[in-house]
Amino acid sequence: MENEIYNGNFIHDIIDEDISLDPELKIHTRFPPEPNGYLHIGSAKAIMINYETAKKYGGQFNLRYDDTNPAKESDDFVRSIYEDLTWLGATPNGGIFYGSDYFEKCYEFAVQLIKQGDAYVCELSKEDLAQYKGTDRSEASKESPYRNRPIEESLDLFERMKNGEFPDGAKTLRAKIDPSSDNTYLRDPVIYRIRHVHHHRQGDKWCIYPMYDFAHPIQDALEGITHSLCSSEFKNHRPLYEWVVDRIGFEKKPKQREFGRMNVTYTVMSKRYLRELVETGRVDGWDDPRLPTLCALRRRGYTPEAIFNFVRSAGVAKADCTVDIRWLEACVRDEFNEKAPRRVVVAHPIKVIIDNIDEDAEITFKLPNHPQNPEMGEREVKFTREIYIDADDFAEVPPPKFFRLKPDGEVRLMGAYIIKCNSIEKNEDGSIRAIHATADLEAGNGNPTDGRKVKGTIHWLSAKYALPTTLMMYDRLFTVENVADIPEGASYLDYLNPNSLVKIEGAMMEASLADSKAGDKFQFVRFGYFSKDTHNDNTFNLVVTLKDTFAKK
RNA sequence: UGGGGUGUCGCCAAGCGGUAAGGCACAGGACUUUGACUCCUGCAUUCGUCAGUUCAAAUCUGGCCACCCCAGCCA
Numbered sequence: 001m002e003n004e005i006y007n008g009n010f011i012h013d014i015i016d017e018d019i020s021l022d023p024e025l026k027i028h029t030r031f032p033p034e035p036n037g038y039l040h041i042g043s044a045k046a047i048m049i050n051y052e053t054a055k056k057y058g059g060q061f062n063l064r065y066d067d068t069n070p071a072k073e074s075d076d077f078v079r080s081i082y083e084d085l086t087w088l089g090a091t092p093n094g095g096i097f098y099g100s101d102y103f104e105k106c107y108e109f110a111v112q113l114i115k116q117g118d119a120y121v122c123e124l125s126k127e128d129l130a131q132y133k134g135t136d137r138s139e140a141s142k143e144s145p146y147r148n149r150p151i152e153e154s155l156d157l158f159e160r161m162k163n164g165e166f167p168d169g170a171k172t173l174r175a176k177i178d179p180s181s182d183n184t185y186l187r188d189p190v191i192y193r194i195r196h197v198h199h200h201r202q203g204d205k206w207c208i209y210p211m212y213d214f215a216h217p218i219q220d221a222l223e224g225i226t227h228s229l230c231s232s233e234f235k236n237h238r239p240l241y242e243w244v245v246d247r248i249g250f251e252k253k254p255k256q257r258e259f260g261r262m263n264v265t266y267t268v269m270s271k272r273y274l275r276e277l278v279e280t281g282r283v284d285g286w287d288d289p290r291l292p293t294l295c296a297l298r299r300r301g302y303t304p305e306a307i308f309n310f311v312r313s314a315g316v317a318k319a320d321c322t323v324d325i326r327w328l329e330a331c332v333r334d335e336f337n338e339k340a341p342r343r344v345v346v347a348h349p350i351k352v353i354i355d356n357i358d359e360d361a362e363i364t365f366k367l368p369n370h371p372q373n374p375e376m377g378e379r380e381v382k383f384t385r386e387i388y389i390d391a392d393d394f395a396e397v398p399p400p401k402f403f404r405l406k407p408d409g410e411v412r413l414m415g416a417y418i419i420k421c422n423s424i425e426k427n428e429d430g431s432i433r434a435i436h437a438t439a440d441l442e443a444g445n446g447n448p449t450d451g452r453k454v455k456g457t458i459h460w461l462s463a464k465y466a467l468p469t470t471l472m473m474y475d476r477l478f479t480v481e482n483v484a485d486i487p488e489g490a491s492y493l494d495y496l497n498p499n500s501l502v503k504i505e506g507a508m509m510e511a512s513l514a515d516s517k518a519g520d521k522f523q524f525v526r527f528g529y530f531s532k533d534t535h536n537d538n539t540f541n542l543v544v545t546l547k548d549t550f551a552k553k
Numbered sequence: 554u555g556g557g558g559u560g561u562c563g564c565c566a567a568g569c570g571g572u573a574a575g576g577c578a579c580a581g582g583a584c585u586u587u588g589a590c591u592c593c594u595g596c597a598u599u600c601g602u603c604a605g606u607u608c609a610a611a612u613c614u615g616g617c618c619a620c621c622c623c624a625g626c627c628a
Binding site: 141184232322459526 | 554557559560
């Protein structure tokens with residue numbers, strides 16, 4: 001859904017300028033995840049920027065699995081990424097690609113660079129290389145002793161690297177740029193390494209793999225990407241990206257441009273920690289509703305529109321930002337308030353007996369599915385002598401400004417009668433067994449005939465027709481305000497909120513909810529927005545609470 | 554310590570030399586058969602900081618400060 005809420009986007013200014021220089025330019029962007037984890041709310045920003053930029057300019061958008069490091073990648077991640085991306089609605093109209101499909105090309109370009117004298121095979125060990133680069137980066141690194149070896153020699157060695165003649169780490173291919181550059185990425189970066197590892201798509205075809213900095217610009221150029229939009233940590237890589245594009249001699253040069261990273265309060269998005277949570281069993285899987293992964297948000301009931309509106313309204317700027325998770329919740333509320341049908345659920349039922357209603361009487365009331373939108377229709381709800389109300393809606397000793405049910409007080413049962421509390425029946429232990437009340441039968445679901453005002457309205461369910469249900473309430477994963485507040489050296493895992501999942505069993509729901517499907521969304525009146533769980537029948541996940549419903553006393 | 558980047562209300566963010574948009578949050582008030590929603594009202598004499606240029610600066614210049622990224626044969 002299009003939304004006017006859209007903070008700045010300096011990327012569009014850059015593109016407008018490029019188009020003014022070349023009116024023929026067809027914008028082409030891409031989202032290049034490495035298939036080594038599941039997509040999360042942070043990924044949504046990169047997706048949104050690349051997808052919507054292409055869309056805005058009538059261009060194309062590619063999905064490209066950046067799978068140049070076989071050690072960490074798998075087909076399960078490939079599958080999940082596709083699923084989450086299409087769920088978000090960011091259809092890759094430019095196609096779906098794999099970085100590994102360009103291995104042959106990358107190899108040829110590497111050979112070309114060697115022939116041009118722009119790359120050489122280096123035999124420094126990992127440790128020695130680190131030594132040569134030095135610990136003080138204000139100083140230039142030492143030149144590799146192999147830097148000026150004959151081109152023929154590098155060519156021969158590189159081919160033999162490819163043929164598997166050397167063990168892992170024995171040799172690397174390095175770009176010959178500038179060992180004394182201020183930018184350490186330009187100090188003869190390694191562009192190929194030896195890895196005798198099985199690749200999820202290429203199998204055992206290769207034992208040398210290109211590095212990200214070499215492969216990425218090639219992939220972009222080959223796909224005709226015009227704008228390679230990525231987050232700010234790649235800013236330092238840009239000169240190398242451009243060096244590769246220039247030296248290989250691509251006619252159409254893709255442009256890398258960077259936007260600020262987005263963090264979200266109360267959670268952590270690094271794939272490393274998410275994976276750790278999943279693998280140590282602290283959560284039930286990548287779609288555990290306490291996680292910020294897209295599949296978890298989906299299961300919990302968040303919608304693609306709300307997520308897109310969230311990242312869109314956070315804006316696109318160069319500065320990193322930490323957006324309050326409550327903003328995401330606000331986006332969800334905005335959407336659901338408009339679209340979610342209203343239903344009644346009583347979380348902590350207490351029984352109310354309406355003394356002036358016959359034992360077997362059944363009165364039918366019609367409740368609107370949405371108070372402001374008659375087009376959503378209405379439903380019939382049965383009223384009987386015994387009903388349930390929420391424990392929170394009754395107070396034996398009411399605090400000031402308590403508008404709900406209290407001894408001798410009157411309250412409106414939403415869509416039905418006004419009732420008056422007459423007496424309280426108690427159990428041995430002092431707990432409430434039932435409340436006795438009388439209904440104003442004359443007023444019915446209309447206003448009292450004597451003109452008196454009844455301020456409170458509470459929700460209710462017929463005890464005879466209500467069905468049991470389970471409510472799952474999830475709090476945020478972490479209790480610290482900011483992940484940055486976690487002390488240095490401490491494990492994120494120690495900061496898990498042990499109370500982040502609250503399960504309410506014994507709740508009651510209105511009968512019509514039995515017909516709902518997995519994933520259906522509702523506003524449970526005076527309670528919050530819920531989504532029917534996709535894994536468990538008759539249980540509902542809390543998506544977000546109603547704003548302030550219970551905050552005020 | 555070096556290089557790169559960023560600093561405008563609690564959180565995002567517009568602004569690009571002419572006297573601080575907007576959203577979220579928050580606080581009041583109105584309305585309400587959801588204490589929701591909706592609707593009003595309020596909310597930066599100030600733009601990290603100190604100087605300078607100018608009739609005029611958040612916008613230009615210089616110094617300083619803070620935060621983020623970089624020493625993978627990860628992406």
